[in-house]
Amino acid sequence: MSSQNSSPSTEKNAKAPSRSRGLKRVSALLDGASAVFAEAGYEAATMTQIAARAGASIGSLYQFFPTKEHVAAALHGRHLDALAGMLDSLAGEVRGQPVEAAVDALFARFVAYLEENPAFLAVGERRSLDPAVKKEARARLRGRIAALLVAVEPPIAEARVASLAAVTLHLIRVAALLRADDDEGVRAPAIAELRTMLKRHLAGQGG
Amino acid sequence: MSSQNSSPSTEKNAKAPSRSRGLKRVSALLDGASAVFAEAGYEAATMTQIAARAGASIGSLYQFFPTKEHVAAALHGRHLDALAGMLDSLAGEVRGQPVEAAVDALFARFVAYLEENPAFLAVGERRSLDPAVKKEARARLRGRIAALLVAVEPPIAEARVASLAAVTLHLIRVAALLRADDDEGVRAPAIAELRTMLKRHLAGQGG
DNA sequence: TACAAACATGAGGAAATCCTCATATAAAGG
DNA sequence: CCTTTATATGAGGATTTCCTCATGTTTGTA
Numbered sequence: 001m002s003s004q005n006s007s008p009s010t011e012k013n014a015k016a017p018s019r020s021r022g023l024k025r026v027s028a029l030l031d032g033a034s035a036v037f038a039e040a041g042y043e044a045a046t047m048t049q050i051a052a053r054a055g056a057s058i059g060s061l062y063q064f065f066p067t068k069e070h071v072a073a074a075l076h077g078r079h080l081d082a083l084a085g086m087l088d089s090l091a092g093e094v095r096g097q098p099v100e101a102a103v104d105a106l107f108a109r110f111v112a113y114l115e116e117n118p119a120f121l122a123v124g125e126r127r128s129l130d131p132a133v134k135k136e137a138r139a140r141l142r143g144r145i146a147a148l149l150v151a152v153e154p155p156i157a158e159a160r161v162a163s164l165a166a167v168t169l170h171l172i173r174v175a176a177l178l179r180a181d182d183d184e185g186v187r188a189p190a191i192a193e194l195r196t197m198l199k200r201h202l203a204g205q206g207g
Numbered sequence: 208m209s210s211q212n213s214s215p216s217t218e219k220n221a222k223a224p225s226r227s228r229g230l231k232r233v234s235a236l237l238d239g240a241s242a243v244f245a246e247a248g249y250e251a252a253t254m255t256q257i258a259a260r261a262g263a264s265i266g267s268l269y270q271f272f273p274t275k276e277h278v279a280a281a282l283h284g285r286h287l288d289a290l291a292g293m294l295d296s297l298a299g300e301v302r303g304q305p306v307e308a309a310v311d312a313l314f315a316r317f318v319a320y321l322e323e324n325p326a327f328l329a330v331g332e333r334r335s336l337d338p339a340v341k342k343e344a345r346a347r348l349r350g351r352i353a354a355l356l357v358a359v360e361p362p363i364a365e366a367r368v369a370s371l372a373a374v375t376l377h378l379i380r381v382a383a384l385l386r387a388d389d390d391e392g393v394r395a396p397a398i399a400e401l402r403t404m405l406k407r408h409l410a411g412q413g414g
Numbered sequence: 415t416a417c418a419a420a421c422a423t424g425a426g427g428a429a430a431t432c433c434t435c436a437t438a439t440a441a442a443g444g
Numbered sequence: 445c446c447t448t449t450a451t452a453t454g455a456g457g458a459t460t461t462c463c464t465c466a467t468g469t470t471t472g473t474a
Binding site for chain 2: 041043044127128167170174177193197201
């Protein structure tokens with residue numbers, strides 16, 4: 001269940017690329033969309049801007065993405081895939097380590113990813129995003145975080161993993177939302193505080 | 208320095224009402240804008256919707272607010288005035304009380320205000336808001352919170368008040384950002400945790 | 415090479431939105 | 445009552461944006 005399935009509710013003629021040229025073009029279009037969404041936000045971004053930024057014509061854009069919503073959905077799915085992969089590899093790296101080290105690594109990677117990919121917040125936290133999609137996305141990330149929490153030593157108690165994974169994702173999201181537009185002097189200490197808070201919350205939850 | 212001074216940078220012919228009828232109309236227009244911004248968000252809200260919601264013609268709206276940005280700025284200022292007044296009266300109520308009680312009251316009032324006035328987040332946290340305005344708004348609220356912190360017993364040390372007021376506002380903003388669109392099951396405990404965190408942070412900071 | 419299907423292109427239709435303006439009405443002062 | 449100024453109104457111009465479509469080009473394949 002990857003990105004190609006997270007399409008908007010109203011399915012128009014969303015054609016998937018089959019030739020290699022089409023695959024490259026779709027990738028370039030998503031790169032262009034990523035840049036434009038990051039700079040202007042979802043609402044202010046225009047299809048013409050996205051096509052131009054990708055070096056494509058407006059017609060090419062509409063060939064693969066019949067709607068701006070489709071573009072955002074595809075980009076969102078692509079980011080979720082990347083984040084899920086990142087969490088998977090992280091789970092391997094922190095296996096057997098104390099939970100504090102895992103939290104540090106988790107925060108560092110997540111915050112870095114969002115710094116480098118501001119478009120993810122632009123499409124993932126916008127008002128117009130379908131709540132069902134939002135919910136599913138969070139569930140997916142929660143699952144990966146839960147896997148990470150049972151890999152540490154001592155592992156988090158099985159019965160508490162789901163709830164603690166939710167709290168963890170929650171705090172990371174908060175840090176991410178602060179990231180967006182805050183005074184430089186406040187942001188870093190705030191993120192550090194949230195990280196500390198999470199450690200305190202997870203410490204002593206071993207099973 | 209109240210709301211009438213927080214106008215957008217490009218000053219067009221922003222006429223202020225002088226007669227009582229005009230004052231009422233401006234108030235109604237801001238009420239309409241508040242409803243529309245809360246439901247649709249700033250970007251998706253249209254001037255026609257705002258005028259209709261206020262029971263006014265589109266021409267009347269443009270008579271007082273030459274731009275949608277002007278509407279948002281005026282509404283933002285109005286909310287800031289209300290919040291400042293709320294904090295002032297709260298400072299009186301918690302005078303002489305322990306800091307924990309003050310924090311509880313502060314969170315309760317602030318969260319309640321934002322629940323009842325979702326338009327404030329819609330105009331105050333949007334991308335297109337001028338950073339200078341945002342900064343000034345936060346400075347204003349920080350000042351009121353600082354006044355509140357020196358009113359408790361024992362009072363917060365003078366030298367630390369500014370920094371602690373910043374942390375306080377910060378955590379309240381985090382709680383507010385969670386408020387917007389989160390799963391009901393996670394929101395309330397998260398806010399409670401943030402409140403606890405703030406108490407722990409402020410405890411023992413007396414002068 | 416020749417054919418079919420995928421892909422590319424940009425002018426322009428349709429619709430939405432911002433905002434203006436000429437005209438009309440209400441209110442305040444003399 | 446009459447003048448002046450503030451306020452009210454909504455049709456419509458100007459612009460922007462989404463999206464379509466007819467036509468042309470490239471790619472894979474037999």
